[in-house]
Amino acid sequence: MLLEPNDESTVAGELDAAALDRVLREARTHSAWLDRPVTDEHLRRIYDLMKWGPTSANCSPARIVFLKSREAKERLAPALAPGNVEPTQRAPVTAIVAHDSRFYDELPRLFPYVDARAWFVDSPALAETTAFRNGTLQGAYLILAARALGLDAGPMSGFDNAAVDREFFPDGRWKSNFLVNLGYGDRSRLRPRGPRLTFDEAARIL
Amino acid sequence: MLLEPNDESTVAGELDAAALDRVLREARTHSAWLDRPVTDEHLRRIYDLMKWGPTSANCSPARIVFLKSREAKERLAPALAPGNVEPTQRAPVTAIVAHDSRFYDELPRLFPYVDARAWFVDSPALAETTAFRNGTLQGAYLILAARALGLDAGPMSGFDNAAVDREFFPDGRWKSNFLVNLGYGDRSRLRPRGPRLTFDEAARIL
Numbered sequence: 001m002l003l004e005p006n007d008e009s010t011v012a013g014e015l016d017a018a019a020l021d022r023v024l025r026e027a028r029t030h031s032a033w034l035d036r037p038v039t040d041e042h043l044r045r046i047y048d049l050m051k052w053g054p055t056s057a058n059c060s061p062a063r064i065v066f067l068k069s070r071e072a073k074e075r076l077a078p079a080l081a082p083g084n085v086e087p088t089q090r091a092p093v094t095a096i097v098a099h100d101s102r103f104y105d106e107l108p109r110l111f112p113y114v115d116a117r118a119w120f121v122d123s124p125a126l127a128e129t130t131a132f133r134n135g136t137l138q139g140a141y142l143i144l145a146a147r148a149l150g151l152d153a154g155p156m157s158g159f160d161n162a163a164v165d166r167e168f169f170p171d172g173r174w175k176s177n178f179l180v181n182l183g184y185g186d187r188s189r190l191r192p193r194g195p196r197l198t199f200d201e202a203a204r205i206l
Numbered sequence: 207m208l209l210e211p212n213d214e215s216t217v218a219g220e221l222d223a224a225a226l227d228r229v230l231r232e233a234r235t236h237s238a239w240l241d242r243p244v245t246d247e248h249l250r251r252i253y254d255l256m257k258w259g260p261t262s263a264n265c266s267p268a269r270i271v272f273l274k275s276r277e278a279k280e281r282l283a284p285a286l287a288p289g290n291v292e293p294t295q296r297a298p299v300t301a302i303v304a305h306d307s308r309f310y311d312e313l314p315r316l317f318p319y320v321d322a323r324a325w326f327v328d329s330p331a332l333a334e335t336t337a338f339r340n341g342t343l344q345g346a347y348l349i350l351a352a353r354a355l356g357l358d359a360g361p362m363s364g365f366d367n368a369a370v371d372r373e374f375f376p377d378g379r380w381k382s383n384f385l386v387n388l389g390y391g392d393r394s395r396l397r398p399r400g401p402r403l404t405f406d407e408a409a410r411i412l
Contacts, residue, residue: 013356019225020354024258024347044405051402052230054349056363056384058400064409072412110400133363133384136339140346141230143260148226150219157262157339178262178339194264194316196257203253203270205246206278 019148027147028193030154030185031087038068038092038151038182046145046182053141055134057111057119061103062138063174065096066182075167076179081158084179091154091181096164097142098174099135101127135177143180152185225354233353234399236360236391237293244274244298244357244388252351252388259347261340263317267309268344269380271302272388281373282385287364290385297360297387302370303348304380305341307333341383349386358391 021027043066055061067073076094077085088094100106104120104127120127143153156179164176227233249272261267273279282300283291294300306312310326310333326333349359363384370382 013228015221015225015228015354019221020255022219022221023229023354024255024351027258029260040411043409043411047405047409049226049230051408052233053346054235054359054361056361058402060403060408062408066409066411068411106403110403112400113397130363132338133342136342137346137349140259140343141350143343144347144350145230148221148229153260155260155262157336191319194318196264197266197312197316199250199253202257202266202268203249203272205249205272205274 022150023144023147027152028185028187028190030152030181030183030190032186032189033087033090033092033181033183034186036092036184040068042149042151042182043068043093045149046142046151049145049148050138050141053138055137056130057107057116059103059107059116059130059134060110060138061099061131062135062142062177063098063100064142065098065168067094067096068092076159076164079160079163079167080156084156084158087154088156088179088181092183093181095142095180095182096168097135097139097177097180098169099131099177100174101131102173103127103131103134131175132177139178139180146180146182151182154181154183154185155179156181228356229350229353233358234391234393234396236358236387236389236396238392238395239293239296239298239387239389240392242298242390246274248355248357248388249274249299251355252348252357255351255354256344256347259344261343262336263313263322265309265313265322265336265340266316266344267305267337268341268348268383269304269306270348271304271374273300273302274298282365282370285366285369285373287362290362290364293360294362294385294387298389299387301348301386301388302374303341303345303383303386304375305337305383306380307337308379309333309337309340337381338383345384345386352386352388357388360387360389360391361385362387 107116313322
């Protein structure tokens with residue numbers, strides 16, 4: 001619910017405390033999961049929310065492979081860091097957040113105002129940086145979209161990207177970025193939360 | 207507000223429609239701004255929300271420089287793509303989302319469970335990828351945190367990163383990633399929204 005100016009909040013249009021808690025303030029990275037399924041409908045709702053997040057020239061390079069079956073999970077396991085194997089086996093779904101290295105071929109449709117494809121087609125370094133930056137932004141939108149829909153997330157970068165790419169993307173066009181376990185986390189198995197940097201350590205106002 | 211199971215939502219713990227609209231579904235990238243200030247208190251509240259978003263081993267590499275004064279904005283202007291100059295001049299605040307290339311020096315405090323600093327200190331390529339990926343995730347958290355607090359965002363990557371780094375980070379330790387204008391957007395000056403890829407174009411379930 002958005003707070004109105006006459007509510008207790010000082011800012012109109014702000015999410016209330018429970019919503020801020022769920023999406024960021026009290027949300028945690030989970031590696032232990034309740035025995036409660038995640039449906040294909042959940043995955044479609046996550047995508048239909050995350051897709052609206054902003055990307056540069058609407059380039060939308062992220063591609064998501066949701067691993068739900070035992071067989072698909074088993075194809076992933078050899079690429080994982082040892083500590084990530086069991087949490088991934090037990091998670092109802094593991095998302096591979098990848099990006100399309102030829103994302104710019106969709107720009108005439110996604111951003112029809114200028115010839116944005118021409119910015120990238122002969123500039124592989126710019127294309128790679130753009131795909132990685134914007135695909136990562138979309139991975140963050142995926143994490144927060146899952147939380148906003150009542151699920152929990154367990155993002156991981158401890159795995160062998162090249163091995164995942166060989167197994168899942170043998171034609172070389174999509175490239176793996178990071179992984180996100182999805183499900184309903186078991187809060188009783190969380191360890192204490194790590195500290196964060198203070199504003200004055202991480203930010204400046206000029 | 208979170209919906210309870212007996213509300214109209216089908217999922218307990220899910221944000222309601224107004225909150226989903228504000229953060230993602232109806233939120234837009236703005237480049238025209240209302241004449242309404244953004245205070246230092248807003249910037250501190252944005253940071254205090256975004257800081258809770260997950261990063262790998264809690265590494266938290268993002269560093270944010272909020273440009274609020276005319277003088278600071280003028281230092282940025284020569285590095286901007288021509289189309290980004292006016293929106294940035296008129297925005298109440300422009301955030302430089304950067305990352306600390308020596309982020310791993312904070313890991314003994316941020317992630318005291320293992321010697322995570324040792325993963326990075328002699329692996330500059332891994333350190334650079336980790337800083338870019340996780341600093342970008344934190345930039346996405348900044349965008350959505352601003353929206354959750356009732357503000358609007360205008361992220362931009364059309365600028366000369368090296369020129370920004372020379373001007374603002376001459377010692378070479380922090381590196382610019384992208385920019386985010388912050389303020390209250392003028393919805394009357396938005397153009398029609400770009401399309402998004404469908405689930406079947408961008409995702410698979412295995």
